Amino acid sequence: MKIITIFLSLFLCLFGCGQKREATSWFTDNGKVKVLSTIAMIDDLVKGIGQDRVDSLSLIVGEIDPHSYELVKGDDEKIANAKIVICVGLGLEHGASLRYQMQKHPGGIFLGDEIQKKVPEKILKVEGETDPHVWMDISLWVNGIDAIVDALVKVDSANAPFYVRNGKRLREEMLAAHLQLQREMLEVSEEKRYLVTSHDAFHYFTRAYLAQGEDWEVRCAAPEGLAPEGQLSTQDIKRVVDHLSQYKIGVVFPESNVSRDALKKIVSCCGHPVRCSEYPLYGDSMGTQNYLEMIRHNVHVLKEEWTR
């Protein structure tokens, strides 16, 4: 217990100190390009491309829900100090105060929209609404790299070759990871690869890693819609319970930043034994990991649970 406490204190100190350093340099005029991202998954792309030539910061950190995020004290200053501000868009960040700031910032980029322009056929709609969780498929998320490279080149042309080279390398690294994780996931037998999570954040993930054909739509289900608003009807619960029995699903997966109440209710209503995975998946938050580790974590948790 003592060892765990020491380790935890050390971890919190390291993590906390890192955050503090990042926030301090953000307001220092050090010649680096200041890039603010709404979510950490964007910030990770920025870090990979800009490396030591940029100061990057994400606005929504930890386990906070990006769908409903509203600006808090200090956010206006962070945004005002940014040369480039990047959000996902596609309806993800629908908090009015954040959306307003994004729309009026001269260096604002809606990365999801940029991805949609490049590969419109890859963007999914769920019950008529655009699904904003485009980072959940690595091979789709790489399409955001060029927009970030272009934005950095525009404000810091002296380092253009550096940004272009890093963007190319990052793209290769991400596509290699994508293929590797796809292979790993498809090693699990087909009848096991049915994913039930807390909210509809895993459609892109399912299409990319769990399905081999057009049957991906039946391979994922969730009680909550595209945003986890916490307003569930008995029909939502029944729909998922029916899905579990139709496909003989024995395990459901909570998400790190969404309440487990709905899944617990579903498990208790099921006519056959269903358990809730001990380890949550990362959907709208990536915890303290980097982006590729986040997707890797999801693949490994699923593989572990489906093959045990």
Ligand SMILES: [Zn+2]
């Ligand atoms: Zn979401």
